[in-house]
Amino acid sequence: MSQDLDPRIHxxxxxxxxxxxxxxxxxxxxxxxxAAARALSDVPAAPGLADRVMGVIRRPIRSPVERFRxxxxxxxxxxxxxxxxxxxxxxxxxxxxxxxxxxxxPAPLLGEHEGVAQFVARFPEAHSVAVVGAFNDWxxxxxxxxxxxxxxxxxxxxxxxxxxHEYMFVVDGERWVSDPMAGRYVDDGFGRQxxxxxxxxxxxx
Amino acid sequence: MTAGEGSDAEIIARVLSGDVEAFGxxxxxxxxxxxxxxxxxxxxxxxAADAVAEGLxxxxxxxxxxxxxxxxxxxxxxxxxxxxxxxxxxRPVGDVSxxxxxxxxxxxxxxxxxxxxxxxxxxxxxxxxxxxxxxxxFVLKHLDGMSYEEMSAVTGERIPTLKMRVHRAREAxxxxxxxxx
Numbered sequence: 361m362s363q364d365l366d367p368r369i370h371x372x373x374x375x376x377x378x379x380x381x382x383x384x385x386x387x388x389x390x391x392x393x394x395a396a397a398r399a400l401s402d403v404p405a406a407p408g409l410a411d412r413v414m415g416v417i418r419r420p421i422r423s424p425v426e427r428f429r430x431x432x433x434x435x436x437x438x439x440x441x442x443x444x445x446x447x448x449x450x451x452x453x454x455x456x457x458x459x460x461x462x463x464x465x466p467a468p469l470l471g472e473h474e475g476v477a478q479f480v481a482r483f484p485e486a487h488s489v490a491v492v493g494a495f496n497d498w499x500x501x502x503x504x505x506x507x508x509x510x511x512x513x514x515x516x517x518x519x520x521x522x523x524x525h526e527y528m529f530v531v532d533g534e535r536w537v538s539d540p541m542a543g544r545y546v547d548d549g550f551g552r553q554x555x556x557x558x559x560x561x562x563x564x565x
Numbered sequence: 566m567t568a569g570e571g572s573d574a575e576i577i578a579r580v581l582s583g584d585v586e587a588f589g590x591x592x593x594x595x596x597x598x599x600x601x602x603x604x605x606x607x608x609x610x611x612x613a614a615d616a617v618a619e620g621l622x623x624x625x626x627x628x629x630x631x632x633x634x635x636x637x638x639x640x641x642x643x644x645x646x647x648x649x650x651x652x653x654x655x656r657p658v659g660d661v662s663x664x665x666x667x668x669x670x671x672x673x674x675x676x677x678x679x680x681x682x683x684x685x686x687x688x689x690x691x692x693x694x695x696x697x698x699x700x701x702x703f704v705l706k707h708l709d710g711m712s713y714e715e716m717s718a719v720t721g722e723r724i725p726t727l728k729m730r731v732h733r734a735r736e737a738x739x740x741x742x743x744x745x746x
């Protein structure tokens with residue numbers, strides 16, 4: 361435990377009083393503190409410190425614009441601390457964003473000779489509508505249209521090779537109907553008219 | 566001050582007029598004192614070297630704002646003292662103790678040296694256990710030999726406050742020395 365020193369000892373150490381004014385035991389305390397200060401003063405040099413500082417200050421100071429540019433382009437470690445519950449919420453949101461239903465996302469990447477064909481038809485009473493053509497071997501189950509808002513307008517977007525495609529709609533799985541809105545028709549050889557769609561590179565018709 | 570190199574104010578004027586190398590004179594002049602101060606404040610030679618280097622670079626960058634070049638020394642100590650405070654603030658509580666560190670002074674291989682080192686370790690531990698403001702006051706007063714007026718310029722504290730801190734530090738160190746006997 362430390363104990364209060366006589367104020368005269370402090371005055372001697374502060375240079376305000378001659379040490380001759382102290383008793384011998386008090387002088388001993390002064391000498392011990394002075395010896396302690398001398399011992400603590402002995403700190404080894406730090407080699408290279410001056411060179412290190414001069415090396416830094418010799419470099420030209422970069423302008424604020426330059427520093428900002430470097431900040432923008434340099435790699436920065438970024439640490440984000442999250443409670444697990446927030447991590448789970450963010451993961452769910454990311455999955456929801458990435459996993460979007462068919463037809464709701466941006467156009468998929470297309471090959472050089474591919475385009476997006478959009479089939480739209482109005483069948484207010486239908487329970488199901490599909491599009492068939494040579495592109496799906498005329499199989500009604502292959503390419504269903506959807507009517508998510510139940511307004512009777514059915515649609516589907518399909519990636520097809522560019523060029524002409526004959527097609528028909530199949531309503532409720534059994535009724536084959538030509539697209540009344542098609543721009544062109546060709547005879548199917550069985551007394552019906554197949555609609556014809558022209559698919560151009562990278563876009564829907 | 567080395568003859569022929571000029572006063573601090575003269576060297577500062579040279580640096581400000583574009584003579585970057587002249588700053589080296591100021592470094593040579595104050596490096597040892599600043600390092601001693603920082604080493605005793607931080608209890609680590611490496612951390613002290615970092616604090617002094619950072620302080621010197623900062624001083625160079627802001628040299629034009631040194632209002633009184635004749636008092637460059639206290640201005641410089643103030644900058645390094647602030648660097649030390651930043652280091653201490655970043656460090657875990659209790660890390661100042663030198664319990665696990667060898668004494669800063671290089672050990673010698675004699676019994677007397679061993680005894681000296683043992684006592685030095687106790688002193689360093691006692692100094693490290695002081696509150697930073699008391700440690701700072703003691704080091705400035707007794708290791709760097711500053712007057713209370715200069716200490717006030719470095720710390721921004723009033724002289725009676727600094728005296729009280731120095732007194733408490735002396736008493737704590739003397740008590741540590743008594744325990745070692």
